[in-house]
Amino acid sequence: xxxxxxxxxxxxxxxxxxxxxxxxxxxxxxxxxxxxxxxxxxxxxxxxxxxxxxxxxxxxxxxxxxxxxxxxxxxxxxxxxxxxxxxxxxxxxxxxxxxxxxxxxxxxxxxxxxxxxxxxxxxxxxxxxxxxxxxxxxxxxxxxxxxxxxxxxxxxxxxxxxxxxxxxxxxxxxxxxxxxxxxxxxxxxxxxxxxxxxxxxxxxxxxxxxxxxxxxxxxxxxxxxxxxxxxxxxxxxxxxxxxxxxxxxxxxxxxxxxxxxxxxxxxxxxxxxxxxxxxxxxxxxxxxxxxxxxxxxxxxxxxxxxxxxxxxxxxxxxxxxxxxxxxxxxxxxxxxxxxxxxxxxxxxxxxxxxxxxxxxxxxxxxxxxxxxxxxxxxxxxxxxxxxxxxxxxxxxxxxxxxxxxxxxxxxxxxxxxxxxxxxxxxxxxxxxxxxxxxxxxxxxxxxxxxxxxxxxxxxxxxxxxxxxxxxxxxxxxxxxxxxxxxxxxxxxxxxxxxxxxxxxxxxxxxxxxxxxxxxxxxxxxxxxxxxxxxxxxxxxxxxxxxxxxxxxxxxxxxxxxxxxxxxxxxxxxxxxxxxxxxxxxxxxxxx
Ligand SMILES: Nc1ncnc2c1ncn2[C@@H]1O[C@H](COP(=O)(O)OP(=O)(O)OP(=O)(O)O)[C@@H](O)[C@H]1O
Numbered sequence: 151x152x153x154x155x156x157x158x159x160x161x162x163x164x165x166x167x168x169x170x171x172x173x174x175x176x177x178x179x180x181x182x183x184x185x186x187x188x189x190x191x192x193x194x195x196x197x198x199x200x201x202x203x204x205x206x207x208x209x210x211x212x213x214x215x216x217x218x219x220x221x222x223x224x225x226x227x228x229x230x231x232x233x234x235x236x237x238x239x240x241x242x243x244x245x246x247x248x249x250x251x252x253x254x255x256x257x258x259x260x261x262x263x264x265x266x267x268x269x270x271x272x273x274x275x276x277x278x279x280x281x282x283x284x285x286x287x288x289x290x291x292x293x294x295x296x297x298x299x300x301x302x303x304x305x306x307x308x309x310x311x312x313x314x315x316x317x318x319x320x321x322x323x324x325x326x327x328x329x330x331x332x333x334x335x336x337x338x339x340x341x342x343x344x345x346x347x348x349x350x351x352x353x354x355x356x357x358x359x360x361x362x363x364x365x366x367x368x369x370x371x372x373x374x375x376x377x378x379x380x381x382x383x384x385x386x387x388x389x390x391x392x393x394x395x396x397x398x399x400x401x402x403x404x405x406x407x408x409x410x411x412x413x414x415x416x417x418x419x420x421x422x423x424x425x426x427x428x429x430x431x432x433x434x435x436x437x438x439x440x441x442x443x444x445x446x447x448x449x450x451x452x453x454x455x456x457x458x459x460x461x462x463x464x465x466x467x468x469x470x471x472x473x474x475x476x477x478x479x480x481x482x483x484x485x486x487x488x489x490x491x492x493x494x495x496x497x498x499x500x501x502x503x504x505x506x507x508x509x510x511x512x513x514x515x516x517x518x519x520x521x522x523x524x525x526x527x528x529x530x531x532x533x534x535x536x537x538x539x540x541x542x543x544x545x546x547x548x549x550x551x552x553x554x555x556x557x558x559x560x561x562x563x564x565x566x567x568x569x570x571x572x573x574x575x576x577x578x579x580x581x582x583x584x585x586x587x588x589x590x591x592x593x594x595x596x597x598x599x600x601x602x603x604x605x606x607x608x609x610x611x612x613x614x615x616x617x618x619x620x621x622x623x624x625x626x627x628x629x630x631x632x633x634x635x636x637x638x639x640x641x642x643x644x645x646x647x648x649x650x651x652x653x654x655x656x657x658x659x660x661x662x663x664x665x666x667x668x669x670x671x672x673x674x675x676x677x678x679x680x681x682x683x684x685x686x687x688x689x690x691x692x693x694x695x696x697x698x699x700x701x702x703x704x705x706x707x708x709x710x711x712x713x714x715x716x717x718x719x720x721x722x723x724x725x726x727x728x729x730x731x732x733x734x735x736x737x738x739x740x741x
Pocket of ligand 1: 502507525533534
C-alpha cells in the first residue's frame with residue numbers, strides 16, 4: 151500500500167530502531183503465554199492435581215521456582231515493554247521531525263498558484279494535527295496491531311496444544327467479529343475523511359479570524375465571526391458525533407461477541423473439565439489467556455477508527471509531499487550573475503485558471519529606465535509585474551529579462567536580481583533592522599540606515615524607543631501604513647537590485663515624503679531599472695515612460711507630456727487629481 155510505503159521511506163534513519171521495536175513487540179507479546187503456562191503447572195501440581203499434597207510437601211523448591219519464574223517473567227515483560235515503547239517513541243518522533251521539515255520545505259517551495267488555491271488553516275492542519283496522527287499510527291496503531299495479532303496467535307497455538315476442540319469452539323466467534331469489524335470499517339471511513347475536512351475548515355476560520363481581528367473589530371463584526379466559528383464548530387462536532395455514533399452502533403456487537411469467549415470457555419471448558427478431558431490447570435491456563443483472544447477483538451473497533459483517521463490524515467500530507475510546483479526554484483545557482491536590467495514583454499497573455507486578465511501585452515524597458523504603470527483598479531497591473539520575477543507563467547507570449555525568456559532563467563538568480571515592494575506590505579515579527587536587511591542579512595548597520603534614509607524611514611525609526619532594534623509585531627503591527635510602506639521600500643532597495651518593482655509603494659505616504667522618495671529613486675547609486683505602479687500623477691510624471699492599462703490591455707503609452715497631449719485616460723486622471731490647485735497640464739512634470 152502506497153501510504154505504508156511512504157511511511158517506510160520516511161522512517162529512513164530510524165528503520166533499524168523501528169524494526170527492533172517491532173521485533174521486541176513480537177517477543178514481548180509471545181511471552182504472555184509463559185505465565186499462564188506456569189500457572190497451569192502450579193494448579194495441576196500443587197493445587198488441584200491428585201499429587202498436590204505430596205508435591206507440596208516434597209517439591210517446594212519447584213513451587214518456589216515456578217513462583218519466582220512468574221515474578222521474573224512479569225518483570226521481564228514490563229522491562230521489555232518499557233524499552234519497546236521507548237524505541238517506538240524515538241523512531242516515530244524522529245520521523246515526525248523529518249516529515250515536518252520536509253513538508254515545510256515543500257510548502258515553502260510551492261508557487262503562487264498553490265497559495266492561491268490552499269487555505270492557510272488547511273495547510274496549518276496538515277503541518278500539525280495530520281502529522282501527529284501519522285506519528286500516532288507508527289507509535290501506537292501499528293504496535294497495537296502487531297501485539298494484538300501476536301498475542302492472539304500465541305494464545306491460539308498454546309490452546310491448540312492443550313485442546314484443539316475447545317480452541318475451535320472458541321474460534322467460532324472470530325468470523326462474526328471480523329465481519330462486523332469489516333462492515334464498520336467500510337461505513338466509518340468516509341466519515342473520517344469528512345471529519346478531517348471539517349477540522350480544516352474550523353482551523354481556517356480560526357486562523358482568518360485571528361489574522362483579521364483588526365478588521366473584525368473595526369466593523370464590530372464579532373457576533374458575526376462568533377456565529378461563523380460556532381457554525382464550523384458545530385459541523386466539526388457533529389461529524390465527530392456521527393463517527394462516534396457509528397462506532398456505538400457496532401460496539402455492542404463487538405463487545406458481546408468478545409464476552410462470548412468467556413461464556414464459551416465456561417460452558418465448553420467447564421464441561422471438558424467435568425468429563426476429565428482437560429485438567430483444572432489447563433482450564434486455568436485458558437482462563438488466564440482468554441483475554442488474548444477477546445482483547446484484540448474488543449480493540450478492533452478502536453484500531454479501525456484510528457486506521458481511518460490515519461488514512462484521512464496521511465493522504466492530506468502526501469498531497470503536499472508529492473505536489474510539484476509548476477514553477478519550481480531548485481536553489482542550485484552557485485554564482486549569481488548581475489543582470490543589466492532590460493525587460494521585454496512580447497505578445498503576453500496571462501490567465502488565472504480560465505480567466506484572461508492580460509491580453510497581448512507588448513513593451514520594452516531598457517536598462518536603467520523608469521516605467522510607470524497606471525490603470526484602474528483590477529486592470530491587471532499587479533498581474534503584469536508578477537510575471538517579471540516569474541511568480542506566475544504567461545499563457546502565451548514571452549517575458550524576457552536581459553534578452554532571455556524568464557522560464558529559461560534560474561529562479562534564484564532571476565529573483566535575486568529583482569527587488570520587489572508588494573502592494574500588500576508584509577513585515578516579519580523581527581527588528582526593523584532585520585526586516586530591512588531581510589534580503590541580505592549580513593548587511594552592515596550603516597547600509598541599513600542608508601537605505602532607510604533613502605526610503606524616508608530613517609527619521610521615524612530614530613524616534614522609536616529602540617530605533618532599528620525595535621521589534622515590529624506580526625505583519626508590522628505598531629507601524630502606520632505609510633511607515634510600513636517605507637520599510638518595505640527600504641527592504642527592496644537594500645538588495646541593490648538591477649530591477650526594482652514597486653507596487654503602489656508610496657500610496658500611503660504624504661506628498662512631501664513621496665517627493666523625497668522620488669528623489670532617492672532618481673539618484674540611486676547603482677544601475678537600476680524601475681517599474682513603478684502608481685495611482686498618483688505626482689509619482690508617474692517623472693518616469694521615462696508611462697503605460698496605461700485598461701482591462702488587461704495597454705491603451706496608452708508615452709511620456710507624461712505625450713500622454714497629456716493625447717487627452718486620454720492619463721489626461722483625465724491628471725485633471726482629476728489637480729483640479730482646484732491651478733496646475734496647468736502642459737507645465738506639470740516636464741523635465
Ligand atoms: N490570484 C488571483 N486569482 C484569480 N484572479 C485574480 C488573482 N489576482 C488577481 N486576480 C484578478 O485579476 C484581475 C487583475 O488583478 P490585478 O491585481 O492584477 O489588478 P490591479 O490592476 O493590480 O488592481 P489594483 O490596482 O486594485 O491592485 C482582477 O480582475 C482580479 O480579480
